[in-house]
Amino acid sequence: QVQLVESGGGLVQAGESLRVSCVASGSIFSMKMMGWYRQVAGKQRELVAIIEDDGSTNYADSVQGRFTISRGSAKNTVYLQMDSLKSEDTAVYYCYSQHEAWVGNSLASHDYWGQGTQVTVSS
Secondary structure (H helix, E strand, C coil): CEEEEEECCEEEECCCCEEEEEEEEECHHHEEEEEEEEECCCCCCEEEEEEECCCCEEECCCCCCCEEEEECCCCCEEEEEECCCCHHHCEEEEEEEEEEEEECCEEEEEEEECCCEEEEEEC
16 A cells, blocks of 8 residues: 655745645555646546656646656655646646556556645636
8 A cells, every 4th residue: 555645735826836745655666656636626637747767757738847746865755846837727736656566467557646735826
């Protein structure tokens, strides 16, 4: 089992910056990637940014150039630096991690989610 705990959400004005953090604990040795998704009430959860085990990153088009995902040195912490925030960035941000482990001869993948942290950007 893996536990993900987010922190750092809050209320900011448009154009300001905010950083959210996520710490993973538990069986993290099999972690393949960590990242952030966000969800607005009534809409589907969407990818914000992902960082893979080799350090490669992927961003949603809507945040490219404004958000930066990074990891701590121990690789069990992921950060999302959000700059030039817009009102449309308002959402609950969820930390995500993907893990792989061999089960017999098959490689099984497991996803874990944090409880979410609210980010509100006022215009």
